[in-house]
Amino acid sequence: MFLHTAGIISFLASFRFLSGWETEITGSFGGHYQFLTIIGLAFALCTFTIGLLADLTLSPNLFRVKNSLAMCSAPLEVLISILFWGLCAIDKNLVFPPESELPFLPNFGFHAAPGLFLALDVLLLSPPWTIAGFATVVLSQTLGFLYWFWVEYCYEQNGWYPYPIFAMLNTWQRATLFAFSALLMTGSTILLKWLYSKVNGLEHSRAGAIGVPAGAPSEG
Template sequence: MAQHPLQRLASPARQLSMALHVAGIASFIASFRFLDTWDTPMSAAYGGHYQFLTIIGLALALCTFVVGLLADLTLSPQLFGVKNILSVCSAPLELLITILYWGLCAIDKNLVFPPEFQLDFLPDFGFHAAPGLFLTLDLLLLSPPWTIHGYSAMALSQALAFLYWFWVEYCFSQNGWYPYPIFDILSTWQRALLFTVSALLMTGSTMMLKWLYGKVNGIEGFKKEAVTNPVGVRARDA
């Protein structure tokens, strides 16, 4: 398949692209397998581990890379386009998860995990850093540039943030406790503020990834074009 003119390396392709997607899938599946052996009250509660934004993001990252691998195997431009669309959600979300998690851990790790359930470094890295790294590499090296508008990125981020807040509150109504200790500390309006700030951070993550793409791939004027174009990945980019 011909390489996209604004894409650094060939993808879909049965070379580096496939190797990166296989490595990412192996990492994500290893994290899910760890959950099967991690005995916590969450596993038996309503919503299970999917009360955690981390696990929702991990599932979306896995879907993105599975579709990417299928595109590599079939050299299908349609599947490649689907992978790129999924990436618009999954990559900024994983970057947000990385920023929030390690930022809160720098303040107090007990804000995100009770002391008795804190993770060793390897699974911690697998959940809270590896997905963001894999998705960023896939974007920078193996994808055409995003053309999502800044306001559209904000709308998408706010929708995801408040959908997750609704989900967390619904699980709380069933279980009587929140998945993250920080939610117990905050009042309702403070949680609203946290989710609003998170949406803004995710929007900023999208814009930062677009800017970084332009820098890495040497596309002059891309930052301005990417912000002003309509939402989505253009048909020629797929």
């Protein structure tokens, strides 16, 4: 409950900062939800809110919903952290114009804190994932291309892309970028499962399924 509460406070603080951050994108079609970062943050907030409700009610069904949402939101947030900080290491202008650069604390709240909170929840306070490799690939590719279609639709309405890197690429290059990002998300899922097995033991990681393991308490 402490972890979920701390995460919710962090996510809400990021949304509060966002509400007072006036940029060109604020009044555009799709608003800040053109950014994968903000979509991921909304998923993270939803995951932890349901997690907190599960903590308070001890409802096995709510724990199952939270763990199922985390199967999407945790790898997505790990992907966002890898992409953002990796691209910033190459050139910050790939992810935002110089006039839109954020101070360190809000930047950390948007692009690092959600991944850290969700990873801790998955590794220390959740039952093991048993999602198969093929299902992981399908899920990641589906989310990746859904976001691509959303970005292109927003481009048709606004005439510009939320991330400068998208404008630097042609259609096929953007498709390749989104497919590669989906593969990175698949890798994030595999990494989290591997870390879970190391933190909790291989035997335990194979024993349960997504949700509440049979015969065990809903969460630690």
